[in-house]
Amino acid sequence: MMYDANYFRRFIEIFAKYLEENKEYLTRLDAAIGDGDHGINMDRGAKAALDRLSSTNPKTPGEIMRTVGMALLSSVGGAAGPLYGTIFMRMSLAFGNRDKIDDKNLATALEQALLGIKGLGKAEVGDKTMVDVWEPVVNFLKENIENGRTLPEICEEVVALAEERMKATIPLQARKGRASYLGERSIGHQDPGATSSYYFFRSLCEAIGGR
Ligand SMILES: Nc1ncnc2c1ncn2[C@@H]1O[C@H](COP(=O)(O)OP(=O)(O)OP(=O)(O)O)[C@@H](O)[C@H]1O
Numbered sequence: 028m029m030y031d032a033n034y035f036r037r038f039i040e041i042f043a044k045y046l047e048e049n050k051e052y053l054t055r056l057d058a059a060i061g062d063g064d065h066g067i068n069m070d071r072g073a074k075a076a077l078d079r080l081s082s083t084n085p086k087t088p089g090e091i092m093r094t095v096g097m098a099l100l101s102s103v104g105g106a107a108g109p110l111y112g113t114i115f116m117r118m119s120l121a122f123g124n125r126d127k128i129d130d131k132n133l134a135t136a137l138e139q140a141l142l143g144i145k146g147l148g149k150a151e152v153g154d155k156t157m158v159d160v161w162e163p164v165v166n167f168l169k170e171n172i173e174n175g176r177t178l179p180e181i182c183e184e185v186v187a188l189a190e191e192r193m194k195a196t197i198p199l200q201a202r203k204g205r206a207s208y209l210g211e212r213s214i215g216h217q218d219p220g221a222t223s224s225y226y227f228f229r230s231l232c233e234a235i236g237g238r
């Protein structure tokens with residue numbers, strides 16, 4: 028399938044809605060193993076992104092992602108601001124000035140975003156971060172899309188995998204970010220960044236429906 032500017036706008040709107048609805052939840056998760064700001068940070072960032080989208084009205088998928096990335100970089104502090112900012116900036120670069128994105132372009136852009144996250148934060152799978160969701164989900168997407176399947180066809184599996192990997196952060200001990208300062212006390216809590224990443228992939232899938 029082809030993903031146009033309207034699809035990416037819808038994706039941002041849905042992601043922002045999840046972050047708003049789950050602001051308290053994300054904040055509670057971060058209060059357990061961090062400083063309790065992840066929900067507030069992400070909700071503020073998403074609102075800044077929506078504001079900037081409506082004031083600048085970018086026309087291509089790449090411009091939309093860049094606008095969101097810039098808004099996140101300038102409004103979300105801490106670890107998540109630069110990490111999510113990088114995700115959107117990398118995707119924007121990968122999209123270039125195409126009017127429409129196909130499944131292969133999308134998979135490549137998400138892979139670039141993952142490389143951006145890992146380059147910046149140096150986390151690996153198992154460190155109890157957003158990488159625990161991003162890496163397996165991106166690998167799954169890449170493999171399936173290379174084999175000729177499309178995102179709509181695999182969305183149910185994508186969302187299920189993201190949810191499973193998010194929950195799999197619970198028994199882990201954090202080795203990166205603020206949560207790592209807690210050592211063994213970080214065990215038994217779900218990682219907030221892995222949780223917001225689950226909403227990211229869920230939004231990517233729900234935007235297909237065109238609601
Ligand atoms: N090095 C890292 N690599 C990848 N993800 C990371 C890294 N450090 C933190 N994270 C993710 O960021 C989330 C925390 O985001 P949050 O918005 O709460 O930033 P923060 O940790 O409070 O930032 P800071 O500690 O700099 O104030 C974690 O749950 C984790 O998923």
Ligand SMILES: [Mg+2]
Nearest residue numbers: 061062064065
């Ligand atoms: Mg925090």
